[in-house]
Amino acid sequence: GAKWTYSGPYGEQSWSRSFPFCGGAFQSPIDFQTPILRYDPALSPIEVKNYNLPPSEQLTMSNNGHSVKLSLPSSMHISSMPYRYSASQLHLHWGSSSLLEGSEHTINGKQFPAELHIVHFNSDKYSNISVALDKSDGLAVLGILIEVGNFNPAFDRFLKYLNGVKFKDQKVQIAAFNIRELLPDGLHEYYRYDGSLTTPPCYPSVLWTVFKNPVTVSRQQFLSLATSLYSSSSQESAPEPLNRNFRKTQLADNRVILVSFQQ
Numbered sequence: 001g002a003k004w005t006y007s008g009p010y011g012e013q014s015w016s017r018s019f020p021f022c023g024g025a026f027q028s029p030i031d032f033q034t035p036i037l038r039y040d041p042a043l044s045p046i047e048v049k050n051y052n053l054p055p056s057e058q059l060t061m062s063n064n065g066h067s068v069k070l071s072l073p074s075s076m077h078i079s080s081m082p083y084r085y086s087a088s089q090l091h092l093h094w095g096s097s098s099l100l101e102g103s104e105h106t107i108n109g110k111q112f113p114a115e116l117h118i119v120h121f122n123s124d125k126y127s128n129i130s131v132a133l134d135k136s137d138g139l140a141v142l143g144i145l146i147e148v149g150n151f152n153p154a155f156d157r158f159l160k161y162l163n164g165v166k167f168k169d170q171k172v173q174i175a176a177f178n179i180r181e182l183l184p185d186g187l188h189e190y191y192r193y194d195g196s197l198t199t200p201p202c203y204p205s206v207l208w209t210v211f212k213n214p215v216t217v218s219r220q221q222f223l224s225l226a227t228s229l230y231s232s233s234s235q236e237s238a239p240e241p242l243n244r245n246f247r248k249t250q251l252a253d254n255r256v257i258l259v260s261f262q263q
């Protein structure tokens, strides 16, 4: 597809030229501002199934030039939503060694150092994610905000392989692990709204669930994520660092953001 980046002439202000939905409604990410939040007691705790993958399984970790992503088996799924949403992949957004602000969603204007996204598709209605991608009930993404603090052994299960995917289109097979350990302890407190993919093609097809409680990684783990990767391929002459790969927050318009918790 058409080239897009996070800075320069192909940056987010230009996305809508090649990807019209990027200039449309229901765009993500957004800033969770207290005045537009509404408590919804019907929002039940998120339940995930088969997230505890056996180490005998292997996952493909790859650098696609926009993020580092991990392929996930469709046996992993979210069971607490009206439809079953089966896992497809997880990826991250982060700042840089000089910018500890790289999350996509923000809370009352606070941007976190990074954010993890676990992308799922509605497997009750659609046979695969490519078919589900542009359907209004097609995708469900879990957003996990990341702070710098204590070392996180679960994140290290894949961060330790970053040097194997330094350049665009590089892939490595890694031992699977318990993906549930990447999530915060409590899955009962979260923000919920209808939004979009935060990258082109920006389809308004995502039911967003962003957990209120961040997880932590150590400063060294954050720096490893922020400085190990390049968006350019190994053959290219000028290596382009892969960092600050987050979209700015979009207008909420008259969208109400539901929250499962009371202030």
Ligand SMILES: NS(=O)(=O)c1c(F)c(F)c(S(=O)(=O)CCO)c(N[C@H]2CCc3ccccc32)c1F
Pocket: 064, 066, 067, 069, 088, 089, 091, 117, 119, 129, 130, 133, 141, 196, 197, 198, 199, 200
């Ligand atoms: N923040 S986000 O959750 O909206 C989001 C991303 F930020 C992101 F980078 C990617 S990607 O596939 O790594 C690269 C762009 O396609 C996807 N990938 C999605 C979109 C396209 C596609 C096709 C097959 C499987 C997953 C995806 C994504 F859903």
Ligand SMILES: [Zn+2]
Pocket: 091, 092, 093, 117, 198
């Ligand atoms: Zn994402």
